[in-house]
Amino acid sequence: MQRTNFSRYFYLFLLSLIWGSSFILMKKSLVVYSYDQVASLRLFITFIVLIPFVYPSLVKIKRKHIFPLLIASLFGSGIPAFLFTLAQTNLDSSFVGILNSLTPLFTFLIGSYVFKFKLFRANIIGVIIGLAGALFLTVSNFRGNVELNSYAYLVVCASIFYAISANVIKRYLYELDPIVITTFIFLCIGPISGIYIFTTNFVELYNSNDGVISFIYIVILSVLCTAIAGVIFNKLIKIASPIFATSVTYLIPVIAVFWGYLDGEDLLLKYFIGVALVFSGIYLVNKKV
Numbered sequence: 155m156q157r158t159n160f161s162r163y164f165y166l167f168l169l170s171l172i173w174g175s176s177f178i179l180m181k182k183s184l185v186v187y188s189y190d191q192v193a194s195l196r197l198f199i200t201f202i203v204l205i206p207f208v209y210p211s212l213v214k215i216k217r218k219h220i221f222p223l224l225i226a227s228l229f230g231s232g233i234p235a236f237l238f239t240l241a242q243t244n245l246d247s248s249f250v251g252i253l254n255s256l257t258p259l260f261t262f263l264i265g266s267y268v269f270k271f272k273l274f275r276a277n278i279i280g281v282i283i284g285l286a287g288a289l290f291l292t293v294s295n296f297r298g299n300v301e302l303n304s305y306a307y308l309v310v311c312a313s314i315f316y317a318i319s320a321n322v323i324k325r326y327l328y329e330l331d332p333i334v335i336t337t338f339i340f341l342c343i344g345p346i347s348g349i350y351i352f353t354t355n356f357v358e359l360y361n362s363n364d365g366v367i368s369f370i371y372i373v374i375l376s377v378l379c380t381a382i383a384g385v386i387f388n389k390l391i392k393i394a395s396p397i398f399a400t401s402v403t404y405l406i407p408v409i410a411v412f413w414g415y416l417d418g419e420d421l422l423l424k425y426f427i428g429v430a431l432v433f434s435g436i437y438l439v440n441k442k443v
Contacts, residue, residue: 227340
């Protein structure tokens with residue numbers, strides 16, 4: 155039992171380090187390429203990396219797994235990849251990381267209402283506080299008039315999609331190995347992304363100044379933060395729960411803020427206030443009282 159718990163927390167910490175770096179990698183990639191190019195390349199390169207596992211994975215998949223896998227493909231990887239990169243064109247990476255910490259809240263809500271998990275009073279209060287923190291973080295500036303940055307809601311939507319995917323994987327795909335799930339997910343969306351990327355001016359941008367450097371950032375993002383991280387995330391769902399797996403986002407804001415600070419972003423007071431609200435909500439969501 156102790157070894158199992160150690161494995162869970164080890165994977166959780168490792169995943170937080172990897173995903174915490176993904177926001178700054180996306181930002182570096184967006185220096186040259188558009189948001190849709192970065193997202194498409196990320197999905198396509200991940201698919202290429204996982205090609206050796208395609209056949210061994212396909213032989214393990216049954217007909218009953220196909221629809222849940224398609225849901226996990228779209229909601230867990232496909233759509234969020236574009237939402238996150240578009241959001242990063244207008245938001246600091248640390249801000250995106252903070253908002254992403256809402257994922258466990260949505261995971262809990264969806265698990266409760268769809269899969270009938272029991273809700274406690276503290277959990278409901280936690281959801282309210284957590285969402286209040288998210289709304290607070292969408293305020294783009296406090297100079298005079300309060301202005302809401304709509305791009306923040308793209309991250310919130312992506313978090314909801316992650317929550318749906320995590321619950322679907324736990325409920326319908328628990329029989330499959332994490333590498334099988336991850337491989338099939340990118341088999342569904344990778345080739346389409348590859349076709350799309352070559353309909354854009356990708357080659358022209360690749361040959362431009364800093365094109366190769368930005369492409370290298372995308373490769374790192376794909377291999378480390380998508381392929382490897384995807385396997386670890388699905389492993390956590392299998393050995394623990396969707397809420398535990400998505401709780402990796404509890405740690406990501408700290409890492410994202412740290413990377414953002416090293417990259418020259420300002421540490422504003424609203425970040426700390428928002429983090430306090432979100433973390434308070436997350437704490438109460440996990441209390442069984």
